[in-house]
Amino acid sequence: MLAPGFADPVHDAQDTFRAVMDALARPGRPRPLRAGLEPPAPLTPELAAVALALTDADTPVWLDAGLAAAPEVAVYLRFHTGAPLTDDPAVAAFALIGDPARCPPLGTFACGTPAYPDTATTLVLALATITEGAGLCLAGPGIRGTARVALAPLPEGFVAQCAENRADFPLGVDLILTAPGRVVGLPRSTAVTEN
Amino acid sequence: MSETAMPASFPSPLRGGVRGGGGADGTVALDPALPPPPAPPRKGEERGDTGSGYNFAYLDEGTKRMIRRAILKAIAVPGYQVPFASREMPMPYGWGTGGVQVTAAILGRADVLKVIDQGADDTTNAVSIRRFFAKTSGVATTTRTAEATIIQTRHRIPETPLSEGQTLVYQVPIPEPLRFLEPRETETRQLHALAEYGAMQVKLYEDISRHGHIATTYAYPVEVAGRYVMDPSPTPKFDNPKMDDCPALQLFGAGRERRIYAVPPYTRVRSLDFEDHPFRVQEFTYPCALCGAEGVYLDEVLLDDAGRRMFVCSDTDHCEGRRADGHVGTGDAA
Numbered sequence: 001m002l003a004p005g006f007a008d009p010v011h012d013a014q015d016t017f018r019a020v021m022d023a024l025a026r027p028g029r030p031r032p033l034r035a036g037l038e039p040p041a042p043l044t045p046e047l048a049a050v051a052l053a054l055t056d057a058d059t060p061v062w063l064d065a066g067l068a069a070a071p072e073v074a075v076y077l078r079f080h081t082g083a084p085l086t087d088d089p090a091v092a093a094f095a096l097i098g099d100p101a102r103c104p105p106l107g108t109f110a111c112g113t114p115a116y117p118d119t120a121t122t123l124v125l126a127l128a129t130i131t132e133g134a135g136l137c138l139a140g141p142g143i144r145g146t147a148r149v150a151l152a153p154l155p156e157g158f159v160a161q162c163a164e165n166r167a168d169f170p171l172g173v174d175l176i177l178t179a180p181g182r183v184v185g186l187p188r189s190t191a192v193t194e195n
Numbered sequence: 196m197s198e199t200a201m202p203a204s205f206p207s208p209l210r211g212g213v214r215g216g217g218g219a220d221g222t223v224a225l226d227p228a229l230p231p232p233p234a235p236p237r238k239g240e241e242r243g244d245t246g247s248g249y250n251f252a253y254l255d256e257g258t259k260r261m262i263r264r265a266i267l268k269a270i271a272v273p274g275y276q277v278p279f280a281s282r283e284m285p286m287p288y289g290w291g292t293g294g295v296q297v298t299a300a301i302l303g304r305a306d307v308l309k310v311i312d313q314g315a316d317d318t319t320n321a322v323s324i325r326r327f328f329a330k331t332s333g334v335a336t337t338t339r340t341a342e343a344t345i346i347q348t349r350h351r352i353p354e355t356p357l358s359e360g361q362t363l364v365y366q367v368p369i370p371e372p373l374r375f376l377e378p379r380e381t382e383t384r385q386l387h388a389l390a391e392y393g394a395m396q397v398k399l400y401e402d403i404s405r406h407g408h409i410a411t412t413y414a415y416p417v418e419v420a421g422r423y424v425m426d427p428s429p430t431p432k433f434d435n436p437k438m439d440d441c442p443a444l445q446l447f448g449a450g451r452e453r454r455i456y457a458v459p460p461y462t463r464v465r466s467l468d469f470e471d472h473p474f475r476v477q478e479f480t481y482p483c484a485l486c487g488a489e490g491v492y493l494d495e496v497l498l499d500d501a502g503r504r505m506f507v508c509s510d511t512d513h514c515e516g517r518r519a520d521g522h523v524g525t526g527d528a529a
Binding site: 115 | 264272422
């Protein structure tokens with residue numbers, strides 16, 4: 001049977017959006033994300049919450065290989081969001097990535113155009129852990145001085161990919177990183193370094 | 196083809212149909228004379244709570260999602276104007292339809308809302324917007340800056356310093372800082388894409404050549420995070436320094452012009468100027484006549500036909516707070 005969506009569509013969507021908004025406004029600072037969803041595996045409750053809160057018929061969604069291989073995930077997302085699923089990461093408004101270690105290079109997604117940088121893809125990744133105060137060093141708008149956050153697992157050469165993503169600012173993708181119960185934002189404006 | 200056969204174009208909800216009922220589920224009214232039955236309230240739709248008959252915070256969920264996506268992109272590219280599908284609101288353009296839509300999209304049940312109009316909580320625009328949200332969402336409202344989690348403003352930043360838990364929502368009439376220099380949207384978009392802001396510096400220079408100083412006193416252009424030049428909405432330039440490195444998130448909504456932009460917390464906001472004509476804010480000769488405050492933005496109040504006038508705090512909450520703490524002004528005309 002199809003798993004249910006938000007128990008309270010209005011306020012659960014608002015809660016999820018506010019957590020994501022605060023996360024992107026203050027990169028590197030994890031926010032609690034309680035969704036109460038039980039989507040079909042390998043879709044995590046946090047990925048499902050972001051998808052249900054932000055996607056609809058106007059937003060093509062791209063699924064990574066693991067999520068695309070499970071037909072229940074597509075059925076769940078189509079039913080609850082009405083979002084069209086796409087095979088082409090370069091036209092996706094949102095990309096859901098259940099296996100971050102094998103996330104395609106950030107450059108394969110839409111990075112916007114100089115006149116309309118807002119048309120870039122928003123990537124939503126399901127990590128295992130997000131730990132504040134250690135790990136990668138972040139700086140940029142939304143951060144007082146610098147912030148540190150440890151993220152695992154990450155794709156190969158993540159820091160170099162972030163540097164490349166930021167090099168063409170205002171072009172670039174934005175990342176919403178989730179782990180069980182929390183979310184952290186990494187917009188294209190953030191500079192990411194190892195230490 | 197039998198009568199029960201489904202048309203080929205039947206919009207299946209599993210193939211990207213519009214969600215939320217309302218005809219997209221293929222229901223057809225059999226008798227056009229009969230009005231369609233009212234849609235049952237969806238779970239979570241707070242019709243009972245506020246008694247207003249509207250969805251929480253007036254806007255429908257699809258509109259909120261669209262505005263929310265625009266807000267996220269605005270935060271990711273500080274100072275860039277994100278186009279959005281602005282809706283007709285139950286108030287005229289120019290009364291804050293952009294700010295109201297942004298507030299409606301971010302508002303939650305736990306929020307405490309404050310609305311100001313030129314610093315005042317008690318003028319028509321502020322009162323009607325505050326009542327609008329109290330009625331359609333049932334959230335708590337306040338006039339005290341420190342208690343608010345969302346502050347919607349028409350052109351002023353409160354004197355009380357903002358904190359990390361707060362969001363400031365600006366009502367913006369003309370979001371494009373280059374609009375009076377270049378009327379074509381296609382051109383201004385290219386100028387932003389190329390970060391070509393020479394025309395704005397020339398405009399400020401013309402002020403100096405004509406008046407001896409930069410005569411722009413409101414909607415004073417700022418550069419955000421070293422990239423986009425942004426219109427800070429028609430705030431007095433007195434408030435520009437408060438935007439820089441502000442702990443609160445600042446969101447800007449322009450309803451008629453259909454743009455949303457943002458300044459994340461702790462972001463560099465630099466008022467444009469020249470080395471030999473540095474940016475300066477207004478200075479006032481007198482303190483507030485009611486509370487004696489100095490270093491705040493003052494409104495001029497005419498007292499009679501003889502031209503007597505007094506200067507009082509523009510921020511009514513700040514002024515009331517100071518008077519409650521025992522501060523007293525001269526109470527006299529300047």
